[in-house]
Amino acid sequence: MNPDRDTKKALRWDAGLRTSEPKAKVSGPEYSMSYACLSCKTAHKRHIDGAPSEYPLKMECPICKGVTFNLGRHFKAPKKSDDTQWKKVSFLIEHGFLFQKIRLDPNSSESVPYPKTLAEAKEFVIKYKDWAITHAL
Numbered sequence: 001m002n003p004d005r006d007t008k009k010a011l012r013w014d015a016g017l018r019t020s021e022p023k024a025k026v027s028g029p030e031y032s033m034s035y036a037c038l039s040c041k042t043a044h045k046r047h048i049d050g051a052p053s054e055y056p057l058k059m060e061c062p063i064c065k066g067v068t069f070n071l072g073r074h075f076k077a078p079k080k081s082d083d084t085q086w087k088k089v090s091f092l093i094e095h096g097f098l099f100q101k102i103r104l105d106p107n108s109s110e111s112v113p114y115p116k117t118l119a120e121a122k123e124f125v126i127k128y129k130d131w132a133i134t135h136a137l
C-alpha cells in the first residue's frame with residue numbers, strides 16, 4: 001500500500017477541479033470541514049489555517065476527546081437520535097469511505113452518490129472498494 005497515493009485520494013473531497021492548482025493559502029468558513037464523532041454522534045465544523053488538502057483525516061473530539069473523522073465540507077450529520085443513520089456513517093468510515101468524492105470518470109465532475117441506508121452501504125463498500133481510504137482508521 002502506498003500511503004502517499006492514498007492520501008491524495010483522501011484529499012479529493014473538496015479539491016474538485018482545483019486539484020491541479022498550486023497549494024494556496026485560503027481561509028474563510030467555506031473551507032471548514034465537518035468532523036464527525038461516532039461516540040457523541042455529532043459533527044463539528046472545524047477550520048484550520050490552510051488549504052483544504054491540509055486538513056487532517058482525524059482530529060480530537062472537543063467533547064469526548066475521542067477521534068473525529070474529516071467527512072468533508074458537505075457532510076450533514078444525522079440527528080443524534082438517528083441510530084440507524086449513524087450506524088451507516090460508522091460502517092462507511094470503518095470501510096474507508098469518509099464521504100470523499102468517488103468519480104468513476106476522472107474527467108467528469110459527476111460523483112457517485114453515497115448510500116442512504118446501511119443495506120445499500122454494504123453493497124457500496126464492496127463495489128467501490130478501490131476508492132476506500134485504507135489508512136483512515
Ligand SMILES: [Zn+2]
Pocket residue numbers: 037038039040041061062063064065066067
Ligand atoms: Zn466525541
